[in-house]
Amino acid sequence: MRLHKEGTVSIILALIFGSFLIYLSTIFSEYFIVQLILQLGAIYVVWMVVYFFRKPHRTCSPIEGNVYSPVDGKVVAIERVFEDEYLKAECIQISVFMSPFNVHINWSPVSGIVKYFKYHPGKFLVAWHPKSSTLNERTTYVVENENGKSVLFRQIAGALARRIVHYKEENDQMGACEEFGFIKFGSRVDVFLPVDAKVQVELDQKVQGRRSILAEF
Secondary structure, rough: OOOOOHHHHHHHHHHHHHHHHHHHHHHHOOOOHHHHHHHHHHHHHHHHHHHHHOOEEEEOOOOEEEEEEOOOOOEEEEEEEEOOOOOEEEEEEEEEOOOOOOOOOEOOOOOOEEEEEEOOOOOOOOOOOOOHHHHHHHEEEEEEEOOOOOOEEEEEOOOOOOEEEEEOOOEEEEOOOOEEEEEEEEEEEEEEEEOEEEEOOOOEEEEOOOOOEEOOO
């Protein structure tokens, strides 16, 4: 299993903590149940952190006009909204929620030039909260494709996610399905599309980043 570079520090800390639990278990050698709980706890903590930072091998041959899911997770919102940060227009919003068990790598849904990027400090409401899109810590990207269509997408921190990582800035070229960031421990990504986009997913549908098609132009 390949591991993502963003997990290096977390995995080392998990190994240290797991080793400490194993050491504690030796102190309670006369108490089998306590010893077993500590040892199993050590294994579980290390396994969970390693599993969270897994990096699956996925190929992608982007097709122009497709909008790909930027993350693994479940579609929790499909609605028509007014996007007032940059686009200043009616849009179709598709939101994908990631549980701690999902892969948390973020891939670009479309290709083009990054016309806008901004980091917003904020709260840490649960990621499925309706106001998390505007109140939580988040980053906003706007990518314009070669046909002049703009797609806005946001990385949103959740109650557990305390760090958003991003790799692109304004004026950078962004390829569809290209990795552009990572969100640690449970979060959400919102995608805002032109109203003429044809949505290809349904509420509560499970999607995979770099594979599932959210919409088509």
